[in-house]
Amino acid sequence: MKEKEYRYASAAHNGLLFLKSVPGVAFGDRVSIRDQHGRKRNGQVILSSNELVMVQILEGTDDVNLEDIWVRFLEEPFEMPLSPDVLGRVFNGIGEPRDDRPPIVSRLRRNVNGQPLNPIARAYPREFIQTGISAIDGLNSLVRGQKLPIFSGSGLPHNKLAAQIVRQSKLLGEESRFVVVFAAMGVSYADAQFFREDFESNGVLGNVVMFTNLADDPPIERLILPRTAMTVAEYLAFDLDLHVLVVLTDMTYYAEALREVATAKGDVPTRKGYPGYLYSDLAEIYERAGRVRERHGSITMVPVVSMPSDDITHPIPDLTGYITEGQIVLSRELNNQDLYPPVNIPPSLSRLMKDGIGKDDTREDHPRVANQLYAAYAKALEVRNLASIIGPDELPDLDRKYLKFADGFEQRFLAQGMDEDRSIIQTLNIAWDLLSGLPRDVLSRVTEADLARYHHWNSGT
Amino acid sequence: MTDRGTIIEINGPLVRARLPGIASGEQVRLGEMALTGEVIGLDGDRALIQVYESTEMLRPGEGVTPLGYPLSVELGPGLLGGIFDGIQRPLKNLRDQAGDHIPRGLDVPVLDRDKLWSFTPNPELKAGQEIRGGILLGKVQETASIEHRILAPPDISGELVELAGAGDYNLRQVIARIHTPLNGIRELKLFHRWPVRIPRPYARRHEGVAPLLTGQRILDTFFPLLKGGKGAIPGPFGAGKTMLQQQIARWTNADIVIYVGCGERGNELVDILESFPQLTDPYSGRSLMERTLLVANTSNMPVVAREASIYLGVTLAEYFRDQGHDVVMLADSTSRWAEALREVAGRLGQMPVEEGYPAYLASRLASFYERAGRVKTLSGESGSVSLIGAVSPPGGDFSEPVTNHTKDIIQTFWALSKPLADARHYPSVSWIESFSDAVEAAAKWWSKEVDPNWQEKRILALNLLSAAEELARIINLVGAEALSPQQRWTVEMATLVREGLLQQNALDDVDSYCSPQKQFALLDLIIGLYQQGQELVKANVPVSALLALPLLSRTRRCKNLYGNDQLEELTALGREFQEELEKLHRKYEEQKA
Ligand SMILES: Nc1ncnc2c1ncn2[C@@H]1O[C@H](COP(=O)(O)OP(=O)(O)O)[C@@H](O)[C@H]1O
């Protein structure tokens, strides 16, 4: 069918444009609009009937004159042109250059919504990525193809942590580096610039594709941006066989933009006003990470989600946690003690570490050590809590050992420098130093053989 | 086929069409892309259609073709070991035809039409005989461990004109001809179709009598579920719902396992697909995949097909039940199904009542779980469907509608606890919030098959845990020093119950599966220690002396050290501990004297 063009619209508000009596418009169609000032805007059809068509305008509907407008239905979905030239470039949410360089020209264009990956086409992710960060490698290991978000809060060092992960991530015994797809949604110029400079000073800028929609850019464009970014990531991983690390920051601003549009459309609100489809919408983005059988490349994803009021039960972190393969949770309390990285261990989790660690991957004792550290730290936190009530002097000897363990765990295991790149063996050795401060009898998550091999007998029981 | 209707409006997965004369529930194909949909409501000559595939680039004015039948499943040999999407398209064939991504509008046969199956007719049937629905026509050995019984479709009755002899047949061939009073001759093949939203009929319901064993101590010993029962696993993300369901799928003593991944992660299904073929069924010794069937509608696949996937799963379960099998269906997660309902209701403009859910949420949940049960089948056998649904409450809040309504419907509630999961206590099933109303029935089985003292010991263990919970409150106020020696012993022993009995690491080679006998042996060992220790404490033996004995830390490790075939060692250990304690007792008696 031919492109359709109209010179009027019947209503516009909250980023939505309404047209009456324009029959046969495709659902999801891309729309190009020129307003009375000649400025171009982009839209997408989100409801279509013969009587009424609803178009979501990415740049918003402020200052449009309904009598003096061009609306063109382009008869195509949003697509991203793809070629190896995307590396080193900066784009906006719909894949237009933001770096004063020419647009990507390619015959290969793909619908940014992608298509759902057939679950049986997936290969289970199991290759350990060493990030050099003990809290991650030792306790919440990342594997190639995993989606592991950072749950953070305002003022917490999620950017530094994400940048450190990007900088240090490598596969043991492999030289191949990651290429990076960096998607910024709603973050400040300073935050985006921080990443840019970090990439630049590491000389990797040529291996980075950036998508930016910053705090002062039109918010509705954020709804397309991660989809465009994932389309590029899929191309790099599954067409060009590269290992891709995707950083999405900040998914909270993405979800807020979604809520804004949902409210304008009159969708039934659920928790905190977010629409019921927030879960599925987020899944459409997150589930694009992974590995595919018989393909060499992979997509590993580290989304940043800031938790409004540090509340992990807020719908955005909550639904994210239901989709992603674990989460690294940052703690304001540890951050206030100047501890970096301030990872809140108990609620943090990596669901895919089980197949990526152990005998042939890291070290044979790793799974049990991780388990034991978790259990001992949980117990130690209980003791610390008790000590704050009844005073540490009242505690039995074993409990005092736990207190010491908690301090050592935070100061020596968790805490590390922003440029400190620990090997997994170093991480595990620190773990055993700390566990050796506890009597062997209470270490029921490790085996007798582990104890015989790694427990420092002298400092223990 | 010619279009009978025209699309009027597209609103996400919901389409309005002018479609006179259509029946509610009927399947349709939409537009040039031939997307699959289902009529879910009528308004004059307008039909409301929910579409199982993305409606992107569909437009008003395109045609709609009714298919003449409701959303149905194909039931016959070739299902086991398979993986299907929410509307029963085989995902392996989809990949062969269309590559790594799921295409739209592709119509692939569900069951392989050409594969030959060796059919043995039912020797008791003769031409001229009256046939009722559900009767056994013959058998096919589908996998080495599973016999597939070929049943007459439940809705048929008439006179048997002809039954095929023993031999190899494919799904296109006729294996029986029935003369029906209304429709004349009906030809039956090795498979038939059944509408997913209609429960398959059975002769009669039976009470559940035997526990559905899972090899997980906290479930089998403390909160049992019966074969034919309904259970739910609510828990916040990361609490262990999926792992627990996979553990059940691995180790259950059911004949057939149907695992429905409804709106969850793709990688979790891959995990099953990659690991199950390598694992053996502990009962038949055959590859686990031979008794397993997967339905996968992951979170990135179209939303409304999630709603269908649950019904697809339970219909498949009923079909195997009708063959006299014990079937368990696991649904991960029923919350995603409920959300799909909510999504459609919202777009239909139906009045939301709680958190956006429509008023019929509770009744839909109830009628789904009602399809569980132990029955006498139409062919006179005994079979069961057990339903176990994961629930994913937003923010881990169990008062939300789906958890809340589910709790009222089910018999066994395995509540997962975030604090337990955070401390890596798995399975994180809370012994405080969970319940089972199947204990009495299960106790009969345990006392007959395992040990007459099962009920008594498990109650002792539960009491110990709740006593310790009370004492923990005191400790948190004034410290452990305030406890009496008896109380201290209780606290220590409750810790032992938690670590030595309740905790069970799914990834541990020895402990992943625990036989009922080993479950009881561990329970017995720990309760024995507790009781004997209690006597010693009463006799003024200091608790510290008891705690100094190495036997406590040895008991903690027993579950990992002794396999299911090493029960004698466990019993011997119990005797050894008993002697050690007696020795200690004597020592203190002598000191006193
Ligand atoms: N029984 C178990 N044994 C060992 N680890 C477990 C067990 N249950 C859960 N886990 C751990 O918890 C993680 C999350 O479990 P999962 O079942 O995926 O949670 P949910 O489905 O509730 O989000 C798993 O990846 C695993 O590391």
Ligand SMILES: [Mg+2]
């Ligand atoms: Mg899960």
